[in-house]
Amino acid sequence: MKKHRNRLLAALSADDLNLLEPQLQLVQLEKRRVIEEPNKTVNYVYFPETVIASVVAVCGRDERIEVGLIGCEGMSGLTVLMGDSRSPNSTYVQVEGEALRTEADALRKVLLQSESLRELLLRFGHVFTTQIAQTAVANGRAKLEQRLARWILMAHDRTVADDVTMTHEFLAAMLGVRRASVTVALDAFEKKGYIAARRGSITVADRKAIEKIAGYFYGVPEAEFKRLIG
Amino acid sequence: MKKHRNRLLAALSADDLNLLEPQLQLVQLEKRRVIEEPNKTVNYVYFPETVIASVVAVCGRDERIEVGLIGCEGMSGLTVLMGDSRSPNSTYVQVEGEALRTEADALRKVLLQSESLRELLLRFGHVFTTQIAQTAVANGRAKLEQRLARWILMAHDRTVADDVTMTHEFLAAMLGVRRASVTVALDAFEKKGYIAARRGSITVADRKAIEKIAGYFYGVPEAEFKRLIG
DNA sequence: CTGCTACCGTACGTTTCCGTACTAAGAAAA
């Protein structure tokens, strides 16, 4: 039984892992692959190994904004844990890579068999809800540079390399701001030596400095994760 | 067995209600009463009958913003459902009134005894998470008038009367904006006849018009509630 | 009835970010 990079799977007891592992299938997910569509049934639940996915809340036709980021620390499809099968949010791959997935129905069955598994995943649900709530705070109170710094840190936490492959255009869509605003802010970061920017990619150069910019807008869900999952 | 005004309690099966009801205690909650403090153990879980409470996400010392509103349609203390006992959020009473409460430990016991109870409450958890996510969208993309309209509608849904007792100052703190901005926006609503404003209270006069202003920023969690709880 | 306090209305200069749009420079295709 190999050790999983995914931290939820890594935190499972041997028994729970034995229960879940037969259902798991390793898949390669390309950039922009949609893994959950708004108000459509969730067929698979994903445990990212190297993939990073965005959860985007949608209202109406046009208004949308990223409310959470899921990487190797978490899982998609929380709605399944909550006894439902769909949600108004959209989820798709931002950074391509590998993930383990299980059919939603298979997961439901396993959840009924193990209370400890259910509890671990629900604790992650609490962490993720915290992440959404903190996104709401950042959207309401933080300046663009702070929100951008927060996003870079969260992405950095979830990548194996130090760089994130991401165009300004896409990043702007995630934050719900103009593409040009992202360009200006990233430029400022680069000029101060906090990041190295190449076409379509950002490399973290001085993480401490970026943390200083994000201030308290970064860190709350991360602390909850440590406390509850370790 | 009297019918509860709280819609979660009202949606319970007779068996589940029998299980839960002995634990419930009717309490009167005054305005601004804090029912959950950030990162402190939750002792009681509240099912509002006429109370309306705000869930406020906090980061650092100063930055805070309302991420959700709980009234007779819901419950506080979702962290307990998620297998935890605290959260980084704060919860307090906005509109005074009555609520039924249970000790968190008593609820935990009952949750282990009834799967259907657990499922109903978790479904509400999903609805509330949706509310938080939509708050994040509104904070990031909506204009102040739209956010204000959204807030008024959500409060209106949860009150028995048509009016909400609330100063501009407090409302501004909830939305994370200046008190003066709220005054100006409410003034505009009043001049158009959408609301009647008195010192410290807002009365909804033309709900349809307010819904039109809020647009798609209002309605998503409400639809989820209907779908999942009824 | 009077005075006090909390709440509301208004004002003004300033910051942040938007909408739009044009240009430049990498990267991929021909």
Add this chain to the structure above:
DNA sequence: TTTTCTTAGTACGGAAACGTACGGTAGCAG
């Protein structure tokens, strides 16, 4: 290589909301 497309840098006027602050008024306390 040359062309074409995508991504990034820059510019400018304008809207939204901010920080701050001053004066007015409703309603309660004495």
